Amino acid sequence: MAGQPLQHEHFNVVIVGGGHNGLVAGAYLAKQAGPCWSLNAGTIWAELEWPHRAPFDRMIAAQAIVEGFTVITADTALHDFELLQTVW
Numbered sequence: 084m085a086g087q088p089l090q091h092e093h094f095n096v097v098i099v100g101g102g103h104n105g106l107v108a109g110a111y112l113a114k115q116a117g118p119c120w121s122l123n124a125g126t127i128w129a130e131l132e133w134p135h136r137a138p139f140d141r142m143i144a145a146q147a148i149v150e151g152f153t154v155i156t157a158d159t160a161l162h163d164f165e166l167l168q169t170v171w
Contacts (some may be wrong), residue, residue: 094118135160 095117131141139161143165147154153168154161162169 131166133164134165136165 096112096171114170131145133141135141136145137160140158144161144164146152147168153170155171156162156169157171161167
């Protein structure tokens with residue numbers, strides 16, 4: 084759930100995106116590799132009303148918004164996005 088602390092201190096595998104396939108892959112990997120975390124903000128990153136077009140920045144922003152995370156960054160484009168909580 085958004086804003087909830089994670090149960091593990093570290094993850095052996097982090098899956099970025101992938102939708103349903105990412106969740107299926109995560110289930111298999113968790114069984115074999117241990118703790119997995121699926122970062123999946125769906126297509127929200129493509130729909131953000133934000134002039135910044137860098138795809139990876141948009142994915143980071145979308146995931147942080149969905150999860151309720153604060154992004155630690157020196158990137159002014161991310162600092163200027165009002166929906167995103169940033170520090171640094």
